[in-house]
Amino acid sequence: MLRKENVMKKRIAIDMDEVMADTLEALIDRYQNDFNIEIDRTDMEGWHLEDYVDPEHKQKILNYMMQRGFFENLPLIEGAQETIEKLHRDHEIFIVTAATQLPHSMEEKVKWLNKHFPYIGWRNMVMCGDKSIVIADYLIDDHAHNFDGFKGEGILFHSLHNAKETRYKRIYAWTEFEELLNSSLSHSIQT
Amino acid sequence: MLRKENVMKKRIAIDMDEVMADTLEALIDRYQNDFNIEIDRTDMEGWHLEDYVDPEHKQKILNYMMQRGFFENLPLIEGAQETIEKLHRDHEIFIVTAATQLPHSMEEKVKWLNKHFPYIGWRNMVMCGDKSIVIADYLIDDHAHNFDGFKGEGILFHSLHNAKETRYKRIYAWTEFEELLNSSLSHSIQT
Numbered sequence: 001m002l003r004k005e006n007v008m009k010k011r012i013a014i015d016m017d018e019v020m021a022d023t024l025e026a027l028i029d030r031y032q033n034d035f036n037i038e039i040d041r042t043d044m045e046g047w048h049l050e051d052y053v054d055p056e057h058k059q060k061i062l063n064y065m066m067q068r069g070f071f072e073n074l075p076l077i078e079g080a081q082e083t084i085e086k087l088h089r090d091h092e093i094f095i096v097t098a099a100t101q102l103p104h105s106m107e108e109k110v111k112w113l114n115k116h117f118p119y120i121g122w123r124n125m126v127m128c129g130d131k132s133i134v135i136a137d138y139l140i141d142d143h144a145h146n147f148d149g150f151k152g153e154g155i156l157f158h159s160l161h162n163a164k165e166t167r168y169k170r171i172y173a174w175t176e177f178e179e180l181l182n183s184s185l186s187h188s189i190q191t
Numbered sequence: 192m193l194r195k196e197n198v199m200k201k202r203i204a205i206d207m208d209e210v211m212a213d214t215l216e217a218l219i220d221r222y223q224n225d226f227n228i229e230i231d232r233t234d235m236e237g238w239h240l241e242d243y244v245d246p247e248h249k250q251k252i253l254n255y256m257m258q259r260g261f262f263e264n265l266p267l268i269e270g271a272q273e274t275i276e277k278l279h280r281d282h283e284i285f286i287v288t289a290a291t292q293l294p295h296s297m298e299e300k301v302k303w304l305n306k307h308f309p310y311i312g313w314r315n316m317v318m319c320g321d322k323s324i325v326i327a328d329y330l331i332d333d334h335a336h337n338f339d340g341f342k343g344e345g346i347l348f349h350s351l352h353n354a355k356e357t358r359y360k361r362i363y364a365w366t367e368f369e370e371l372l373n374s375s376l377s378h379s380i381q382t
Contacts, residue, residue: 011324013324094321094324096324099318100301100313100314100316100317100318101313101314103297103298103301103302104298106294106297106298106318107294107295107297107298110291110294111294121320122291122292122294122320123291123292123320123321124320124321125291125319125320126291126317126318126319126320126324127290127291127297127317127318127319128316128317128318128319129312129313129314129315129316129317130285130314130315133202133204133285133287133317133325133326133327134324134325134326135324135325135326135342136324151326
């Protein structure tokens, strides 16, 4: 185990949707409920839900995200609370979410963060569009396009829609990021 | 005059309050109206309005900013529209505003930007807290503390509260930034 004083403090930028908050699960839930159609997740690899469903239903999915309350009530991704709290003790955590496209979502996202991650203050929240504006050692995100122009290391958080992306280090669960960070920290301390 | 193909594209981050939007003027207007007290601006140098007024009135000033609609209806800083539109033709503009502390303000700020700066899309808006998270060539801001940890060049936009700050290049008006940028661009092309 690393002794705390040997830990090199990193700045870790973390995306919200499908990384901290299970946005996809909330969308599938509403869609299945409204149309009484069972979604087969194993068949959804490489697809966003709105492009996977019947084209006539695409707008319905997009509308769910426009509804007030949607982003305030999202379920958590497994392990996010535990791991991010641990990371927060030794590192600088910034939550970086593409949110300016849906302006009503921003207030809801702050409320959601305050509820589930109360130790992350407003100073460490970033609601943006193009993430190339942020500077951090790591960016954990489910969208590979957010790594374009990013100066740090992009870590792809596994999601059905990005299952076929091969260019980046991928983690399937929060515990994997903790391991990855510990091993790369050990390395940088030894060299 | 520089020919367009010789212009080095810069990324310019621009703060909103007291740089694009005249937040102070809106606060003074409401305060004078509510208390029938005339504010002498020449006496306010080095002070934020909430610290300059009678201590009993401080919370009243802070409350103005909590009211829905305040940030949506701010007047413009002189020259901001004209100069930013010109800069936008040759450079990459990001609007970077500390807004996550007042979550309701974010939706209003996007509406205000869409109204007065319609060519700035959601991709180029950043609502944040600690601005050391952004990477840009320039940051134009009225708060010197936002230059702490900023990797580019901080340009202080003159405001009464920052009148006594001497550490940074100061501009008193938008036209001055245009001149400054043109002169530094000419320089970097020649070297």
